[in-house]
Structures are given as structure tokens and as C-alpha cells.
Amino acid sequence: MKLIIAAIKPFKLEEVRQALTEIGVRGMMVTEIKGFGGQSGHTEIYRGAEYAVNFVPKVRLEIVVADGLADAVVDTIAKTAKTDKIGDGKIFVLDVQHAMRVRTGETDDDAL
Amino acid sequence: MNNLMKRSGLAALGASAFAALPVWAQEATTEAAPAVTDAAAALAPYVYERVVDKGDVAWMSISTVLVLLMIVPGLALFYGGLVRTKNMLSVLTQVFAITAIVCLIWVTYGYSLAFSYGGSMDSYVGGLSKMFLAGVDATTLVPTFTNGIWLPEYTFIAFQMTFACITPALIVGAFAERIKFGSLMVFIVLWVTFIYFPMAHMVWWWGGPDFLAEQQTARLIAEAAGDTAAAEAAAANLAANGLIWNMGALDFAGGTVVHINAGIAGLVGCLVLGRRVGYGKDSMAPHSLTMTMIGAALLWVGWFGFNAGSNFESNSITSLAILNTFAATAAAGVAWMFAEWLLKGKPSLLGLLSGVVTGLVAVTPAAGFAGPMGSIVLGLFAGVVCFLFVAYAKNALKMDDSLDVFGIHGMAGIIGALGTGILVNPALGGAGIPDYTSVPGTLQVAAYDFAFMFTAQAKAVIFTILFSGIGSFILYKLVDLVMGLRVKEEIEREGLDVAEHGERAYNM
Numbered sequence: 242m243k244l245i246i247a248a249i250k251p252f253k254l255e256e257v258r259q260a261l262t263e264i265g266v267r268g269m270m271v272t273e274i275k276g277f278g279g280q281s282g283h284t285e286i287y288r289g290a291e292y293a294v295n296f297v298p299k300v301r302l303e304i305v306v307a308d309g310l311a312d313a314v315v316d317t318i319a320k321t322a323k324t325d326k327i328g329d330g331k332i333f334v335l336d337v338q339h340a341m342r343v344r345t346g347e348t349d350d351d352a353l
Numbered sequence: 354m355n356n357l358m359k360r361s362g363l364a365a366l367g368a369s370a371f372a373a374l375p376v377w378a379q380e381a382t383t384e385a386a387p388a389v390t391d392a393a394a395a396l397a398p399y400v401y402e403r404v405v406d407k408g409d410v411a412w413m414s415i416s417t418v419l420v421l422l423m424i425v426p427g428l429a430l431f432y433g434g435l436v437r438t439k440n441m442l443s444v445l446t447q448v449f450a451i452t453a454i455v456c457l458i459w460v461t462y463g464y465s466l467a468f469s470y471g472g473s474m475d476s477y478v479g480g481l482s483k484m485f486l487a488g489v490d491a492t493t494l495v496p497t498f499t500n501g502i503w504l505p506e507y508t509f510i511a512f513q514m515t516f517a518c519i520t521p522a523l524i525v526g527a528f529a530e531r532i533k534f535g536s537l538m539v540f541i542v543l544w545v546t547f548i549y550f551p552m553a554h555m556v557w558w559w560g561g562p563d564f565l566a567e568q569q570t571a572r573l574i575a576e577a578a579g580d581t582a583a584a585e586a587a588a589a590n591l592a593a594n595g596l597i598w599n600m601g602a603l604d605f606a607g608g609t610v611v612h613i614n615a616g617i618a619g620l621v622g623c624l625v626l627g628r629r630v631g632y633g634k635d636s637m638a639p640h641s642l643t644m645t646m647i648g649a650a651l652l653w654v655g656w657f658g659f660n661a662g663s664n665f666e667s668n669s670i671t672s673l674a675i676l677n678t679f680a681a682t683a684a685a686g687v688a689w690m691f692a693e694w695l696l697k698g699k700p701s702l703l704g705l706l707s708g709v710v711t712g713l714v715a716v717t718p719a720a721g722f723a724g725p726m727g728s729i730v731l732g733l734f735a736g737v738v739c740f741l742f743v744a745y746a747k748n749a750l751k752m753d754d755s756l757d758v759f760g761i762h763g764m765a766g767i768i769g770a771l772g773t774g775i776l777v778n779p780a781l782g783g784a785g786i787p788d789y790t791s792v793p794g795t796l797q798v799a800a801y802d803f804a805f806m807f808t809a810q811a812k813a814v815i816f817t818i819l820f821s822g823i824g825s826f827i828l829y830k831l832v833d834l835v836m837g838l839r840v841k842e843e844i845e846r847e848g849l850d851v852a853e854h855g856e857r858a859y860n861m
Contacts, residue, residue, distance in 0.1 A: 285638055286697055286699070286701065287638055287639055287701075287703055288703060288704070288707060288743045288744060288757060288760075289697070289743055289744025289745060289747070289748050290637070290748060292636045292637075292638050294636070
């Protein structure tokens with residue numbers, strides 16, 4: 242099993258979810274996050290007081306899939322979330338040791 | 354003076370400065386009514402009836418609650434949205450608590466100090482004869498600005514109470530996010546007692562149209578009869594007004610008493626308390642400009658009660674004040690927005706809202722005096738100047754007036770007070786300076802004299818700055834010495850909501 246963590250632009254979330262559902266992904270976790278990478282932040286001005294906002298809003302997806310599906314998931318996210326502009330995000334893939342479905346007690350691939 | 358039917362009113366005219374400014378007043382007399390001296394011999398003592406108009410009472414009752422709407426929730430939300438999430442409730446609590454406490458002080462002794470005869474101190478402050486509203490009941494009346502038209506004293510007390518409540522509430526913006534709640538409450542009690550009530554008395558304490566007509570007639574009769582003592586007594590009565598009133602200064606709805614007063618107290622406060630921890634380093638961005646927008650909008654709505662209600666009657670000057678409160682406000686909002694767009698690149702909502710409040714402040718002293726076109730000029734000027742001050746000067750000076758109490762209320766208050774002296778000129782579309790004594794019993798428009806008028810306004814402004822500045826400084830230092838004004842640094846970092854009030858604004 243693989244855990245795929247992706248940070249993407251918030252407005253791409255729905256598009257990515259749809260594309261992933263189409264290739265057979267049946268669940269994901271989504272968190273609103275802030276971060277910084279290649280994309281620099283912006284400046285906010287309140288009555289002349291300027292604040293540099295270095296952390297920009299992103300959405301983090303966490304998806305656990307069977308090993309066979311991992312590459313397709315990564316490709317799909319990369320393709321769908323891409324805008325060709327700085328700040329499109331990153332994707333990380335990690336090994337997962339164990340999984341369990343709380344309701345049934347099923348484990349590993351059966352639990353996904 | 355004790356036994357005279359002297360009541361209080363609002364500074365809508367400067368012409369009563371008769372004895373203090375004989376030359377100017379005489380000029381006005383000559384201009385407006387050349388026949389007065391001849392007619393004096395034939396004058397009978399001025400007799401008048403007191404008519405209470407139900408329309409006036411209804412309008413003033415609505416105005417009173419409109420001003421309350423400005424404070425809670427208006428001002429509270431306007432300020433609350435501008436602080437960080439961790440301090441939201443502290444600001445809301447401060448504004449709300451000040452309102453409630455000052456209400457109680459007002460009816461116990463505040464009203465008496467502001468609007469009763471002050472004996473030997475009468476130029477500066479009232480006395481204690483109306484403590485606990487002694488002598489006031491449903492039959493006592495106060496004068497309006499029209500001869501023979503009076504208002505129930507209860508209505509007047511309630512209306513003026515809201516002014517006493519909003520003024521100290523304005524100050525808290527200057528040292529938001531770092532003041533100890535308990536110390537603030539003590540400071541506010543002292544501040545209204547020693548600064549606000551005397552200021553209100555100095556600006557708004559006068560006898561009213563009927564009293565002036567009565568005394569002026571008595572004076573003319575005494576002069577015609579060669580009774581110097583009686584003439585002097587009447588002249589003294591005519592001059593027995595508050596100090597700033599006698600300067601001949603115009604302040605329709607409280608530019609000096611409310612806005613310059615609060616603005617200066619705020620400026621001194623932010624300097625005495627010092628900058629917030631992390632100022633210039635941490636982000637202190639407003640936590641909810643949505644709240645601030647709601648607050649600013651409620652301020653605008655409520656301000657019609659403040660400005661147009663200050664006319665005390667429901668007549669054509671009320672209409673003028675309402676229109677001016679639209680025109681100047683819109684002009685200042687637009688001016689700030691475009692100035693910011695031009696110089697900072699983007700038209701911000703906060704800029705627009707700040708401009709709107711600036712315009713409301715600036716038009717406050719001018720509401721019943723300037724014409725609508727004059728009000729637009731006043732608003733445009735105030736909007737640009739206050740923007741430049743707040744966006745450049747304040748930051749360059751590293752002055753942490755957190756919510757710009759001085760930059761908006763102080764600055765626009767001063768611009769408005771001085772502007773009123775210019776825009777009242779009928780040649781500029783103004784309503785002119787009311788004159789109740791040239792032809793006793795009628796309202797005349799006095800001749801406009803720029804040098805006199807502008808000097809009077811400037812004197813009132815300078816006096817207010819000094820009185821409020823020095824007085825507030827002493828009170829801050831006193832409270833600081835006894836109980837400390839500022840919260841501990843760790844409390845400031847944690848936020849006042851949890852540390853001082855034990856609750857959080859948003860449990861989501």
C-alpha cells in the first residue's frame with residue numbers, strides 16, 4: 242500500500258477528486274493548509290501597514306491505495322492539478338505498513 | 354443665575370457671545386436689524402410660551418436610540434473586526450461595558466456636571482444641583498433652537514447620555530489589544546468625570562433662544578431707561594454660557610466635545626501605553642473586515658441620529674443635517690478610496706470604510722451649518738488628509754494608535770471644526786450663523802466675518818487639544834501608577850480574550 246500526499250491549489254480540488262474517482266480511488270482525506278515553496282506570497286496593506294504574507298493557502302490530499310494504483314494516482318493528480326504556473330504543488334509517495342477498516346476490522350488492501 | 358430658567362442646549366450658534374465680544378456682536382446687530390435701537394424704547398418684556406412638539410419628541414427619541422446603535426453594535430463591531438481574533442471579545446466587552454457604566458454615571462451625576470449651573474465655575478463645569486436628576490420630572494423642559502419650542506428634559510438627558518457613552522468608547526481603539534480591563538474602567542470613570550462633562554458644559558451650556566431673547570429685551574429696556582445696573586445684569590446673563598460657547602465657536606453635533614476630545618485622549622493613551630508587543634514585526638492584520646464593514650455601515654446609519662438629532666427639532670435644519678451626513682460621508686469615502694488606489698495600488702474595503710468614518714467625523718460640527726456642496730468639499734479634503742496621515746505619517750512615526758482613533762477622529766475632528774468656520778458662510782452655501790439677540794424672539798442670520806469665525810474655531814480646537822491632552826495624560830499616569838494600565842507581555846501574546854475575560858470569540 243502506498244500513501245500519496247499531495248499539496249495542490251485549492252481551486253483544483255474538485256477537479257482532482259473527480260479524476261481520481263474515475264480511476265477507482267474510493268476515499269481521500271483533505272486538509273486546508275498553508276505553506277511556502279517556489280511560489281512567493283503576497284503583500285497585504287491595511288491603512289498603510291504592510292504585511293508580507295509568505296504562506297499561501299493550499300489543499301493537502303492524503304490518499305492510501307493498493308500498490309498497483311499508486312502510479313496512476315500520482316499521474317492523475319499531476320495532470321489534473323497542473324496549471325503551468327509556479328505554486329501548482331508537490332506530490333509525495335510513502336509506504337504504508339498496515340491499514341484497518343474500523344467498522345469491519347478488515348485489514349490492508351481489503352480495508353481501502 | 355440660579356433662579357433663572359436657564360437650561361442647556363447645543364452649540365448651534367455663536368451669536369450669543371454678546372458681552373464677551375461686544376464689537377463683533379454690535380456689527381451683527383447693525384447689519385441684521387438696524388431698527389433695533391429705535392424699537393427698544395417701545396419694547397415690552399419678552400414673554401413666551403413653551404410648546405412641546407410631538408414630532409420633535411418622536412424624532413429625538415429615534416435619534417437617541419440611533420446613537421446607541423452607533424455604539425453597540427456599530428462601533429463595537431467596527432473596532433472588533435480590526436483587531437486580531439484573540440482580542441475580539443476584549444474590544445467588544447470594553448465598548449459595551451463603557452456604554453453601560455457611563456449610562457449610570459450620566460444619570461447619577463454626569464448630566465448635572467454637564468448641564469446644570471456651575472456657580473463660580475460655570476464657565477468650565479456644571480454643578481451638582483441635578484445629581485440623581487434632582488428637580489427633573491416629566492414636566493421639566495429644555496430649550497431647542499427655536500423660540501417658544503421646548504423639549505422634555507428626559508428626552509434631552511437620554512439623547513445627551515448617548516454622546517457621553519460613545520466618546521470614551523471611541524478612545525479604546527487607540528490602545529486596543531494591550532490594556533487591562535479593570536484599569537480601563539477606572540480610567541473611563543475618571544475621564545468622563547474630569548474631561549468629558551466639563552467639555553460638554555463648556556461647549557453646549559447656554560440659555561436657549563427664549564432666555565437670550567428675554568435677557569436681551571431686558572437689557573434694551575434697561576438701557577433705554579438709563580438703568581445701568583439692570584442692563585449690566587442682563588448682559589452678564591447673556592454671557593453666562595460655557596467657555597467655548599462664549600468664544601463664539603460653532604459645533605453642531607460634537608466635533609470638539611466628542612471627536613477631537615476622544616482623538617486626543619486616544620493619541621495620548623497610545624503614547625503612554627506604548628506599542629503592542631510585536632509591532633512592526635508580527636502581522637496585526639484585521640481578523641474580520643466583514644465585521645468592520647457591518648460596524649461602519651451601522652455607524653453611518655446611527656450617525657443620522659447623532660448629527661440630525663443634534664438639531665433637537667424636526668425641521669428644515671434636520672433635513673440639511675441629514676443630507677450633509679450623506680454628502681460629506683460619501684465624498685470622504687470616495688476620496689480615501691481613490692487616494693489609496695492611486696498611491697498604494699489597490700482600492701481597499703478598509704480604506705473605503707475608513708474614509709466613510711472620516712467623513713462622518715468631519716461633517717459632525719458642520720452638519721447644520723454647511724451647505725451640501727460645502728459638505729462634499731469638506732469630505733473630500735478630510736478623506737485625503739486622513740488617508741495621508743494614517744497611511745504614511747503614522748507609520749513613519751511608528752505610533753501604535755491601533756485602530757487610528759487620532760488619525761481618523763482627531764484629525765477629521767480638527768478639519769471639521771475649522772472647516773465649519775469657513776463653510777457656514779452663506780456665500781459658500783452655508784446656513785449662516787444663528788443670531789437670537791438682534792431681534793429678540795426671532796432667529797436672524799448674523800453677518801459672516803471670516804477672521805472672527807475662523808479664529809473662534811481655531812481657539813476652540815486648540816483649547817480642546819490642550820484640555821483633553823493634558824487632562825488625559827494626568828489621568829493615564831494616575832491609573833498607571835495605582836493599578837498599571839498594561840497587561841503582562843505573556844497575556845498580550847496569548848490574547849486578552851482568554852486571559853482577561855475567560856472566553857473565546859470563535860469556538861469553531
